[in-house]
Amino acid sequence: MADRKSFQTALIHSDYAAPGGFAAFPTPIHHASTVLFENVAALRSRNWQEKTGYTYGLHGTPTTFTLEARLAEIEGGEHCVLAPSGLAAIAMVDFALLKTGDDVLIPDNVYNPNRELGRWLSQDFGITARFYDPMIGAGIASMLQPNTRLIWTEAPGSVSMEVPDIPAICKVVREKRDAGQDIHVAIDNTWSAGIAFRAFEHGVDIVMQALTKYQSGGSDVLMGAVITRDRELIHRIELAHMRIGYGVGADDAYLVLRGLPTMKLRFEAHDAGARKVAAWLKARPEIARVLHPAFEDCPGHETWKRDFTGAGGLFSVVFDEQYTEEQTDRFIDSLTLFKIGYSWGGAASLCVPYRIQSMRRQWNGNGQLVRFNVGLEDPADLIADIEQALSAL
Known part of the structure; x- marks a missing residue:
């Protein structure tokens, strides 16, 4: 290619690169749909699920990777995936873990859009969604079926405020899983922001946060997150994230990052x-x-x-x-x-x-x-x- 570019080409391809060494408190905002690869070998070898590099804007940029890492650390987890809203995060968990013929249990005091999502799963997807007394505790064992794959919890219910015995529910589920059943406990932990209730320490497998709330703190962002300590679970969740096509904008991710220190x-x-x-x-x-x-x-x-x-x-x-x-x-x-x-x-x-x-x-x-x-x-x-x-x- 000639050294001298036309004016139009120069508008797109510049020879300038900013000097390195810049440091500041805010996380940089990386806007990207297209991610560039150094060569074909890099393109072919990169695995988007491992998050060791970048493949496409939908799967993350340095801005969203930073937010995911910080949210996982706050919650005491190891892996995190972002979603466009809290409800989107709930749906992502459902579609990651449930298929036709499966059963999900939902507390009767649940966030109402989660209730409506459960009814939709029952009506159109052949997944039974049953509702249980939020104060059932260890009594949840009586409701488990061989096809029960997921138990949603909410601590407390975000309208009627009952506080469930999460460790008791998790103990029952852990015993079932030890016996070979593919079953997990997920919690909507938004009420406590991961500050007042350490869900993983009480036996929960998956944490959902509506970052719309305390994490952003500005009443101006819609976003959700799913966090876990389990690598196999996060891979299932990442596949649902990819197949549904969830994306989170870098500017919104930055707003949540800005809210975390306070x-x-x-x-x-x-x-x-x-x-x-x-x-x-x-x-x-x-x-x-x-x-x-x-x-x-x-x-x-x-x-x-x-x-x-x-x-x-x-x-x-x-x-x-x-x-x-x-x-x-x-x-x-x-x-x-x-x-x-x-x-x-x-x-x-x-x-x-x-x-x-x-x-x-x-x-x-x-x-x-x-x-x-x-x-x-x-x-x-x-x-x-x-x-x-x-x-x-």
């Missing part, structure tokens, strides 16, 4: 603020129950006290039965600092109503359930906001 500080601030607000609500005559795992009367509190080291900012309340849905809706509409929205884990506080009786097969009581996410505002201001809104009842 995550523990933010989580602890959410936790402290939420306990103050929840304690104040517990003394209010309008509130029949406060569903916060750190409170003694929350289902599974003793398990929380044994297995957890914190609680974050999410909890629910049940209003006295005398208050109608119309009244509690008016209460929420009257809040000014608390905004109405489903997500959580960001700096701004949120509040949302749930028709819990229609979500759960078994639910005691008829009061209206309202879930709070306490952000990083001054708890005294949040309490004042709730107090003025209660007058709207």
Whole structure:
């Protein structure tokens, strides 16, 4: 090729290369769909599943590899795969481990999109999805079938806040696996951000995190992660990731990386603020129950006290039965600092109503359930906001 390039070609192929030696705190953002190889031998020899090199943007860049490694380290795992959302991460686990004729168990208090995904698997894929009492503990043994391949757990349930006995469930599953059954336990560990509950230390095989929440902390990113310590499991998950074609943008990965250094500080601030607000609500005559795992009367509190080291900012309340849905809706509409929205884990506080009786097969009581996410505002201001809104009842 001639040394002198045309203007158009020079716009694409430059001879300049930036000098090495640059160092800074932020992880560089590598945008790439196409990955370049030094030669054909490198192209043919590179294995995308081993993550020892780069093959295609979908399978990772230095930015996403760095995020995956840091998330695995935070959670106490060894391998991580990113997905475009928390629900995408759940689906990736399902499609990695389940096929037609298999059975999956899902807790009755599960994140509702996971419930709907289970129903879809049953309806269109020939995979039975059965729902179990989240407080079943070792009793899960009575529900296992020879074709049960996966048990989903959520600690606690992100609406009704029951805390399951994860070690008891994992012990049953481990005994079945030792006897030759291909079965695993997965957990949605988003509520604790991997900070307050060390899932792998309690026997879990697969951890799912919705990085949309505490990891990013900015209410501006959709992303999920699947983490494990098992190399065979991660290869199955990576194959599902490739076949579905999940991709995560480098800019979003950077935003999550930027949030990680402050995550523990933010989580602890959410936790402290939420306990103050929840304690104040517990003394209010309008509130029949406060569903916060750190409170003694929350289902599974003793398990929380044994297995957890914190609680974050999410909890629910049940209003006295005398208050109608119309009244509690008016209460929420009257809040000014608390905004109405489903997500959580960001700096701004949120509040949302749930028709819990229609979500759960078994639910005691008829009061209206309202879930709070306490952000990083001054708890005294949040309490004042709730107090003025209660007058709207």
